[in-house]
Amino acid sequence: MDTQRFGDFVGVHRHGYVAELRLDRPKAMNAVSTAMADSIGAACAALAADRDVRVTVLTSTHERAFCVGADLKERNSFSDADLMRQRPRARAAYTGVLELPMPTVAAVHGFALGGGFELALSCDLIVADRTAVVGLPEVSVGVIPGGGGTQLLPRRVGAARAAELIFTGRKVEAAEARDLGLVDQLVDAGQDTGEALALAGRIARNSPVGLRAAKRALRLGHGLDLRTGLDVEDGAWRSVAFSADRAEGVAAFNEKRSPEWPGE
Numbered sequence: 001m002d003t004q005r006f007g008d009f010v011g012v013h014r015h016g017y018v019a020e021l022r023l024d025r026p027k028a029m030n031a032v033s034t035a036m037a038d039s040i041g042a043a044c045a046a047l048a049a050d051r052d053v054r055v056t057v058l059t060s061t062h063e064r065a066f067c068v069g070a071d072l073k074e075r076n077s078f079s080d081a082d083l084m085r086q087r088p089r090a091r092a093a094y095t096g097v098l099e100l101p102m103p104t105v106a107a108v109h110g111f112a113l114g115g116g117f118e119l120a121l122s123c124d125l126i127v128a129d130r131t132a133v134v135g136l137p138e139v140s141v142g143v144i145p146g147g148g149g150t151q152l153l154p155r156r157v158g159a160a161r162a163a164e165l166i167f168t169g170r171k172v173e174a175a176e177a178r179d180l181g182l183v184d185q186l187v188d189a190g191q192d193t194g195e196a197l198a199l200a201g202r203i204a205r206n207s208p209v210g211l212r213a214a215k216r217a218l219r220l221g222h223g224l225d226l227r228t229g230l231d232v233e234d235g236a237w238r239s240v241a242f243s244a245d246r247a248e249g250v251a252a253f254n255e256k257r258s259p260e261w262p263g264e
Contacts, residue, residue, distance in 0.1 A: 104122075
């Protein structure tokens with residue numbers, strides 16, 4: 001398994017066509033410092049440029065936490081000017097995950113709070129184990145979710161439910177999180193990474209060109225009126241209709257064999 005480090009706190013491990021982006025700051029329960037935000041952004045930029053990656057899985061090396069959000073100890077030392085200088089660097093970490101062009105899966109266990117839950121929300125799918133506790137408690141420390149939470153959460157659970165969760169800042173345990181749609185799949189304790197990687201492997205069997213185009217259509221079409229959304233879908237279809245992947249997929253189907261995707 002190939003490994004590439006991005007600073008001290010992020011590693012990317014390759015499982016064939018699946019990339020595992022590991023949050024690796026265990027002494028701080030993966031609290032996102034400025035340096036860690038820079039590393040997440042750099043890792044995502046490298047993954048986005050790698051055409052061999054068909055699926056990315058976001059995981060944690062900490063036994064009891066996915067990510068507890070922003071590093072408030074670091075923030076406590078900031079002046080107002082420091083906070084403003086840090087803002088685009090922090091934002092780049094969350095948008096880096098959100099804008100990855102391939103399907104993404106978060107593997108969540110333990111605490112996924114504030115910016116930690118926003119990293120998971122930035123993924124297309126969330127697999128959580130029964131130890132997971134998720135939430136956006138930012139209003140309890142005088143701020144708001146600033147890593148996409150106010151926009152991503154209502155897209156998952158609706159405006160009123162998102163408002164209740166954000167306004168109360170309450171922490172939601174795994175079973176309720178699944179029932180509310182905050183996570184997509186609930187697995188036994190300790191199984192989140194394995195199940196997320198298995199899911200990614202199943203996804204990665206499909207055309208990388210098709211996967212990226214399907215993700216674009218899903219993301220860009222969300223919230224549009226139906227006619228405009230169908231135009232977005234048509235544009236994504238046209239981008240793959242004459243691709244080498246499409247030709248290989250049709251040929252493999254007719255020849256009753258597994259496709260060997262060109263990826264173009």
